[in-house]
Structures are given as C-alpha cells and as structure tokens.
Amino acid sequence: PRKIIIDTDPGQDDAVAILLALASPDEIEVLGITCVAGNVPLDLTTRNARVCCELAGHPEVKVFAGCPRPIARPLITAEHVHGQTGLDGYDLPEPQMALQPGDAVDFIIDTLRAEPEGTVTLCTLGPLTNIATAFARAPDIVARVQQLVMMGGAYFEVGNITPAAEFNIFVDPEAAKAVFASGVPLVVMPLDVTHKALTSPEWIARMGALGTGAGRAVAGWTGFFERFDMQKYGSDGAPLHDPCVIAYVIEPGLFEGRFVNVEIETGSELTLGMTVTDWWGVTKRAPNATFMNRIDRDGFFALLSERIARL
Numbered sequence: 001p002r003k004i005i006i007d008t009d010p011g012q013d014d015a016v017a018i019l020l021a022l023a024s025p026d027e028i029e030v031l032g033i034t035c036v037a038g039n040v041p042l043d044l045t046t047r048n049a050r051v052c053c054e055l056a057g058h059p060e061v062k063v064f065a066g067c068p069r070p071i072a073r074p075l076i077t078a079e080h081v082h083g084q085t086g087l088d089g090y091d092l093p094e095p096q097m098a099l100q101p102g103d104a105v106d107f108i109i110d111t112l113r114a115e116p117e118g119t120v121t122l123c124t125l126g127p128l129t130n131i132a133t134a135f136a137r138a139p140d141i142v143a144r145v146q147q148l149v150m151m152g153g154a155y156f157e158v159g160n161i162t163p164a165a166e167f168n169i170f171v172d173p174e175a176a177k178a179v180f181a182s183g184v185p186l187v188v189m190p191l192d193v194t195h196k197a198l199t200s201p202e203w204i205a206r207m208g209a210l211g212t213g214a215g216r217a218v219a220g221w222t223g224f225f226e227r228f229d230m231q232k233y234g235s236d237g238a239p240l241h242d243p244c245v246i247a248y249v250i251e252p253g254l255f256e257g258r259f260v261n262v263e264i265e266t267g268s269e270l271t272l273g274m275t276v277t278d279w280w281g282v283t284k285r286a287p288n289a290t291f292m293n294r295i296d297r298d299g300f301f302a303l304l305s306e307r308i309a310r311l
C-alpha cells in the first residue's frame with residue numbers, strides 16, 4: 001500500500017474521503033491525519049477527524065492538530081455549507097480517542113524524514129497552511145515527498161467562495177503559493193473535476209440502505225451537503241470534492257488532466273486565491289502541476305460505493 005498523510009478540515013466531503021482511505025488497506029496506509037482550520041475552526045476539525053476514524057472502526061489512527069489560522073490572514077470558515085459542526089446531517093457520539101500530543105506540522109516533518117525518501121504521499125483536503133508551514137520550517141522534506149495530491153483550485157469552473165477562487169486556496173493563498181512554488185510533485189483535483197463527482201438521490205439512498213453506521217452517516221452528510229449545492233448551482237447533487245483525492249491514490253486512471261503551470265494570485269483583492277492555470281501553454285512558465293479536468297464518474301462512484309460498504 002501507498003503511505004499517505006491526510007491533511008484535512010472535515011467537512012462532510014473530507015469525512016467521506018477519510019472513510020474511503022480507511023476502507024482501502026490494500027492500497028493505502030494512513031500514517032496519520034493532520035487537521036487544519038478551514039471549513040470550521042480547528043477544535044471542530046480535530047473532533048470531526050476523530051469521529052470519522054471511530055466510525056470507520058480505526059480509533060488507532062493518529063490524529064494531530066495543526067495550524068489554527070492561515071499564515072497571513074484571518075480564518076474564513078464555511079458553516080454556510082457544512083453547518084455549525086462541519087459535519088451536520090448525521091449525529092455521531094463525541095470521540096473517545098485522544099488527539100495525539102504534539103503538532104501536526106512536526107508530525108509531517110518527522111514522518112517525511114523518518115520514512116524512506118519518495119515513499120510518503122501528502123493528500124490535502126483543506127487549506128494548505130500545515131503543508132506550507134512544514135515546507136518553510138524544513139525545506140529538506142520537499143524532495144522526500146512522493147507526491148502531493150490536493151483538492152483545490154479551479155480553471156474552467158472558476159470559483160465557489162468568490163467568483164474567482166476555490167475555497168481551499170482562497171482561505172490561505174500565501175500557503176498555496178508556497179506549495180505551488182515548492183517543486184513538490186503536484187496533482188490537483190480542482191472544481192473542474194469535483195463538480196462532475198456529483199451525488200444523486202439514488203446513490204444517497206443506496207448508502208443509507210447499506211444498513212451500517214458508515215452508510216447512514218454518508219447518506220446523512222451528503223444529503224445535508226447536497227441541499228446547499230443544489231440550491232446554489234442548480235446542480236443535480238453534491239460535489240464529493242475531497243474523495244477525489246483519495247480515489248486518485250487508489251485508482252489514478254479514473255482521472256485525466258494536463259501537466260501545466262499554475263500560479264496563485266495573492267495580490268489582487270478581486271481575484272485573491274485564483275489558480276491561474278496556463279491550460280493552453282500561452283506562457284513560457286514551467287509546468288508545476290498535473291491539473292485534472294476529467295473524471296470517470298461511474299468508476300469513481302463504483303469504487304466509493306464498494307469501499308463504504310466494507311465499513
């Protein structure tokens with residue numbers, strides 16, 4: 001299995017991503033989950049990550065608290081999408097498992113130094129604060145990362161939190177800029193992909209009918225999440241943004257994209273956090289990211305359904 005660290009701000013779609021990873025031990029070994037402030041503040045993302053581990057039957061997973069706010073800006077949260085807890089839609093008991101002592105950023109640094117070079121993949125599902133802080137504090141770890149697979153950004157789909165920016169990049173654009181400039185091997189799941197990974201009422205009903213705690217939670221969470229997106233975008237369902245990252249690690253062939261240059265806007269008030277993507281190669285700027293734009297939706301949902309049913 002591929003060794004991964006999941007850096008996350010759960011979030012219902014983060015939660016589904018965590019379940020997908022923990023249900024896939026043949027392909028994925030979760031070395032730890034590092035939490036960041038994003039969809040909701042850090043005290044809730046650390047709670048929610050542990051709720052997911054317990055729901056998946058894996059209370060032994062190491063969960064760490066990371067950065068409580070972006071590098072250079074006040075925190076912007078998304079309770080309007082995810083509800084007050086970040087996991088509204090299905091109530092679960094408070095977690096019994098403890099948070100790990102120590103800081104998420106130190107865990108990222110120590111793990112990348114301890115594991116053989118090129119064997120640890122970073123899966124980022126939230127703002128990039130923890131990762132950028134780790135890269136700044138320990139630049140030697142960048143070359144040790146096998147791959148960084150992120151949910152973030154948009155090109156043709158442009159923005160969801162502002163007309164120009166996707167939430168994860170917008171919340172901490174300085175962090176995103178540092179990560180895109182770092183030279184780390186980067187795979188990006190932007191809105192161009194995730195807005196095609198839409199739930200349907202039938203799929204949600206099927207999850208609910210699995211008869212398991214995980215199935216009911218996935219149905220409740222995505223049903224909650226769906227209301228927002230259907231109203232806002234007039235779409236058929238809710239975009240399962242973050243599970244795309246984990247699905248890529250399990251089955252990369254589900255996605256297609258281009259290796260292009262992506263720069264992050266940090267100066268403009270109007271387009272702050274925009275992922276300026278040279279899709280057509282109109283500049284001489286060197287490519288730094290594989291920016292996905294296609295997903296095999298049926299294959300993605302087949303994988304997800306099969307794995308959630310295992311829990």
Ligand code: BDR
Binds near residue numbers: 012013
């Ligand atoms: C991203 O922002 C959050 O609301 C979701 O969890 C996802 O990571 C989508 O823009």
Ligand code: CA
Binds near residue numbers: 008010013
């Ligand atoms: Ca997220």
